Amino acid sequence: MEQPTASMLVIGDELLSGRTHDANMHHLANELTEIGINLSEARFIRDDDDAIVSNIIELRTKFDYLFTSGGIGPTHDDITTDCVAKAFGRQVSVRSDAFKILKKYYDEKGIELNEARLRMARIPETADLIENTISGAPGYVIENVYVMAGVPRIFQSMLKTILPNLKKGSPTLSLSVKLYKGEGDIALELEKIVRKFSELSFGSYPFNEKGVHGTNIVIRGKDKELMIKAKEKILILI
Amino acid sequence: MEQPTASMLVIGDELLSGRTHDANMHHLANELTEIGINLSEARFIRDDDDAIVSNIIELRTKFDYLFTSGGIGPTHDDITTDCVAKAFGRQVSVRSDAFKILKKYYDEKGIELNEARLRMARIPETADLIENTISGAPGYVIENVYVMAGVPRIFQSMLKTILPNLKKGSPTLSLSVKLYKGEGDIALELEKIVRKFSELSFGSYPFNEKGVHGTNIVIRGKDKELMIKAKEKILILI
The missing domain is CATH 3.40.980.10 (MoaB/Mog-like domain)
Known part of the structure; x- marks a missing residue:
């Protein structure tokens, strides 16, 4: 759709x-x-x-x-x-x-x-x-x-x-993974995962909470199960 | 400039x-x-x-x-x-x-x-x-x-x-007039003033403070004295 x-x-x-x-x-x-x-x-x-x-x-x-x-x-x-x-x-x-x-x-x-x-x-x-x-x-x-x-x-x-x-589309689902590592520490592993899950899109958003750096990875797509797999992969690899 | x-x-x-x-x-x-x-x-x-x-x-x-x-x-x-x-x-x-x-x-x-x-x-x-x-x-x-x-x-x-x-321009000055009247009550008088002061620009922004309607008129231009005259005109006419 x-x-x-x-x-x-x-x-x-x-x-x-x-x-x-x-x-x-x-x-x-x-x-x-x-x-x-x-x-x-x-x-x-x-x-x-x-x-x-x-x-x-x-x-x-x-x-x-x-x-x-x-x-x-x-x-x-x-x-x-x-x-x-x-x-x-x-x-x-x-x-x-x-x-x-x-x-x-x-x-x-x-x-x-x-x-x-x-x-x-x-x-x-x-x-x-x-x-x-x-x-x-x-x-x-x-x-x-x-x-x-x-x-x-x-x-x-x-x-x-x-x-x-309005004409609706199938809503894009999103799933966030919060990592307490900087973007520079995770970028290469993340890119491998991005390539592996080509049906999904991945956004990477740095944050700073009281001086602690981290990255929110937002997984977007239509297939919830696939998104959960991608999230698990991120948690294992990174 | x-x-x-x-x-x-x-x-x-x-x-x-x-x-x-x-x-x-x-x-x-x-x-x-x-x-x-x-x-x-x-x-x-x-x-x-x-x-x-x-x-x-x-x-x-x-x-x-x-x-x-x-x-x-x-x-x-x-x-x-x-x-x-x-x-x-x-x-x-x-x-x-x-x-x-x-x-x-x-x-x-x-x-x-x-x-x-x-x-x-x-x-x-x-x-x-x-x-x-x-x-x-x-x-x-x-x-x-x-x-x-x-x-x-x-x-x-x-x-x-x-x-x-950066290459600077002459800054646009701005002057606000806060009126406790709705835009619909002041629009015609305001338009006359807008025509009179063609070197200035006027923005009209409705507000609602705890149920009280009003309008902020923002006068913008380069000529402070002219802007003050326009403000006085607004306060007299409206």
Whole structure:
């Protein structure tokens, strides 16, 4: 069973200027890994029209899925929707389905659905809305592109909505072996094991715990029994 | 004074599988912002030869600088150096300058400089070494590409070494205004101010503090006085 591939486009000056930490890539990575979708690449770009449009076109062509985060709020720097529309050659307008959602959300809160908030009902034609259980304003999907908010709580809520609809792969299993030896001490033996178990992949990650050096070996694959054999081999040889 | 542009390539399966959080992008973003270099794009990719080579070529062509992190350790999954060499069409071999550094480092620790560790002395021809004050094995720079370790302490130490050699721009100043109003309430007035102060850039970032919604407006620019005027305008109008 082939694993679908995915990419992520994180949009926003605040991440590349160091003002804020991103939390969405790590969350998406974990959720996709769990359902057997391979997050192959993630890009962080600035609030720049040309960069957003060209990256949407490139990533959605190169990978099965593209997930975006950021730039769909009500202020002047929220330009993602216009860029998505441009990338697809579609029109954008205030859509009645999105309008109804916003109207209901703000009416219940006793907040005016003013001109600025109404911008969040601007959705490219033919897109399907993605529910936002946190703050009303929906995300949307066009073909293989999922457009979601940058605020982590909202991003997570939108992702939860769409996950059941994605084409799943067989999940990659992982098994860790913690060794209190440096990478340099185990690399050659490890390489022999890596060659022997060609169906599995092995990652080697050095750590330092209170001055004690060690290495975490992460075995990844589909075949649990084979992975356990590889782990035993590592424990015997290293 | 033009700001130099920079890009980052973060190499490693562990970040895209959700196993680990990246800390290096945020650190690099802050350090570059401080010296007036504009981090324009960051990409996270897997331990995949073709992806590493093509991204190095693309990013180093598109931006003034490319900083990489990850994949220069002693194990089988450390493939960055071979990819860098391929991207530049250069040979790689154990170099005497890097060998001397490793020999001294491991001799002092009483650790054998074995075949695996020796791999970390494999450096592409013509590259200049970047000192690693934490664990010996150097990074290196070829033309506008800075190749550094993925372990955050080592990445930070290498970055510290190279920062003084980079071409600086005039630093972008920033000024924050914290408003206890939602983005939807301020967006239209804010947009008028944004138009008025066309030399400055304005970011709008919603927050939620214990259920209280608000917006941080971040004003960025070169002209402190103008920024203070814009801030006053925001405080009066909004």
